[in-house]
Amino acid sequence: MSNENINLPFGASEILNAISDGVIVIDENYKIVYANKRFLDDAGASPSEVIGFHCYTVTHFRDEPCDPLLESCSVEEVIKKGKTVKVIHGHYGSQKKEIAVEINSSPFYDASTGKKYAVEVLRCLGNGSNAHLKFNLSQRLSEVGLLAEGVAHEINNPLNNILASIDMIKMCADSGGLTGNTGIANVMKEGGCDIKKYFDLMKQEIERCKDITKKLLILSSPVSNSSDIVNVNNSLEESLTLLFFTANKKNIMIKKNLAANIPLISFSEAGLRQVLLNIGLNAIQAVDENSGIVYFITKKIKEYIYIIIIDNGQGIAQEDIKRIFDPFFSKSKNSVGTGLGLSISMSIIKSLGGSIEVRSKKDVGTKFIIKVPVKRNFSEDKS
Numbered sequence: 001m002s003n004e005n006i007n008l009p010f011g012a013s014e015i016l017n018a019i020s021d022g023v024i025v026i027d028e029n030y031k032i033v034y035a036n037k038r039f040l041d042d043a044g045a046s047p048s049e050v051i052g053f054h055c056y057t058v059t060h061f062r063d064e065p066c067d068p069l070l071e072s073c074s075v076e077e078v079i080k081k082g083k084t085v086k087v088i089h090g091h092y093g094s095q096k097k098e099i100a101v102e103i104n105s106s107p108f109y110d111a112s113t114g115k116k117y118a119v120e121v122l123r124c125l126g127n128g129s130n131a132h133l134k135f136n137l138s139q140r141l142s143e144v145g146l147l148a149e150g151v152a153h154e155i156n157n158p159l160n161n162i163l164a165s166i167d168m169i170k171m172c173a174d175s176g177g178l179t180g181n182t183g184i185a186n187v188m189k190e191g192g193c194d195i196k197k198y199f200d201l202m203k204q205e206i207e208r209c210k211d212i213t214k215k216l217l218i219l220s221s222p223v224s225n226s227s228d229i230v231n232v233n234n235s236l237e238e239s240l241t242l243l244f245f246t247a248n249k250k251n252i253m254i255k256k257n258l259a260a261n262i263p264l265i266s267f268s269e270a271g272l273r274q275v276l277l278n279i280g281l282n283a284i285q286a287v288d289e290n291s292g293i294v295y296f297i298t299k300k301i302k303e304y305i306y307i308i309i310i311d312n313g314q315g316i317a318q319e320d321i322k323r324i325f326d327p328f329f330s331k332s333k334n335s336v337g338t339g340l341g342l343s344i345s346m347s348i349i350k351s352l353g354g355s356i357e358v359r360s361k362k363d364v365g366t367k368f369i370i371k372v373p374v375k376r377n378f379s380e381d382k383s
Contacts, residue, residue, distance in 0.1 A: 022101075022122035025108070027115065030054045030065055030075050042093055042124055059091040074105040074118035082107050088125070100125035155212055158205030165198035212241075228269040232305050232372065233258045233298055235269065239276040240296065247284050252292040259299045265374055271348040272372070275356075278345050279309050279368050286313030286366065300374070304354075307370040316360040324358065 013036075016023050022039030024032050035043075035050045043050060043058060055074070056062040066073050077083045085105045093099045101122045108117040172195050240254060247254050283294045297308040316324065325346045346356050353373045360366040 022120075022124070024050075024055070024120050024122070026055050026074055026079075026118045026120065028075065028079055028117075030056060032058060033117070039122060042122075044093065059089075061092055074103075074120055078105045078107045078118040079116045091122075093124075155209050158208045161205045162202050165202045168198050169195050228267065230265050230267045230269050230272060231262075232265060232272070232307065233262050235272050236276055236296060236298065236307065239273050239280065242277065243280045243284065246281065247294070250284070250289040250292070252284055252287055252289065252294065254294050254296070256296040258297070261300055262298055262305055263300070263374055265305060265372060267352055267372060268348070271352065275345040275348055275370065276307070276309075278342070279370070282342070283309055283311035283313070283366070283368075287311050288313070303374050305372045305374060307372065309368045309370075310365060312365040315362040315364055315366055316358070317362060318360075321358055321360060325356075 017037040019036070020038060022042055023034070023036040024039050025034035027033050031052060032050055032055050033052075035047065040047065040050060045058070050058050054065075056065050060066065065075070074085065077085045084107070085103070087103050087105075089101055089103055091099060091101045101124055103123075104121045105118050108119050109115075110117065236256075236258065240256065244254060280294065280296070284292070286292075287294065291312075293312050295308070295310040297306075297310070299306045299308075325342050349356050349370060349372070355371045357369040357371070358366065359369070
């Protein structure tokens with residue numbers, strides 16, 4: 001086994017050692033054949049401890065390759081399939097603690113030898129609270145990406161109505177109905193070339209667009225321990241309007257049963273909506289098209305509000321339930337997320353005094369139970 005970096009073109013090694021991100025090159029046998037100085041520093045290892053060793057041994061402390069069903073693997077995705085991949089992984093650094101790294105991996109073909117490689121550029125996101133904020137951002141971008149097509153379609157409809165209204169007003173103007181002050185007064189009345197209804201329609205559709213963007217902006221608000229006065233049913237209803245776009249595309253039915261006696265609570269509005277959106281999206285992805293059903297239920301039991309999300313999907317294996325809240329854990333082959341959603345959701349709810357429970361049965365479905373504490377440290381009259 002060679003423990004020296006592969007030979008690079010003149011000056012390339014100096015350039016790669018000067019950049020602030022880690023760089024490694026992996027061959028078809030999962031072995032690291034090159035590592036720059038930053039990668040070695042982050043790993044707390046010398047070249048002889050990295051070069052020639054398997055990537056999963058160096059970065060994950062494993063004895064076998066990562067399961068491609070659980071994590072995006074450079075050898076599987078980049079070398080074998082020729083894809084370019086951008087993911088977030090958990091790697092073990094110099095302190096032997098798991099840290100988050102953003103990996104950009106691209107294929108490289110050496111024409112002189114006929115060998116294929118994966119070139120990975122690794123940016124350390126760190127650990128602790130700073131890393132959690134970056135995890136949160138990555139997960140939110142993933143969720144917005146999943147919703148983007150449906151939201152674009154929903155905004156496109158009112159925009160078409162606004163455009164049609166402008167065309168009708170233009171036709172009124174071209175016909176001479178808007179000439180002079182008297183003409184304007186007449187067309188603003190009922191009957192004839194009535195442009196008032198077109199102005200009203202445009203205002204209504206603009207308000208509709210504003211409402212959609214407002215919901216997305218709340219999702220992008222920073223999550224903190226500082227509390228807002230939150231109407232849980234209202235937050236759920238508005239989160240559902242975003243989820244409807246994705247569900248309708250797949251002919252998935254969303255049903256809801258929201259209790260009327262839900263009190264206002266002191267909680268993070270952005271945090272709660274992010275949790276609802278993440279678990280709701282997971283449920284929609286878990287069910288079959290055309291026959292899938294996702295239920296959203298709220299109820300108050302003692303000093304807690306329960307938000308229950310049930311799907312009739314394939315369920316979660318019992319051995320996996322205890323792992324689904326681990327960072328980067330995912331069983332979905334087609335997942336486009338970061339694998340951080342449930343981990344972040346649990347972190348948000350627990351930081352605000354709540355909890356999340358999961359019950360699942362294979363081929364029957366899954367139930368998520370979110371418990372949120374009722375904290376009346378404010379006057380409900382102020383709402």
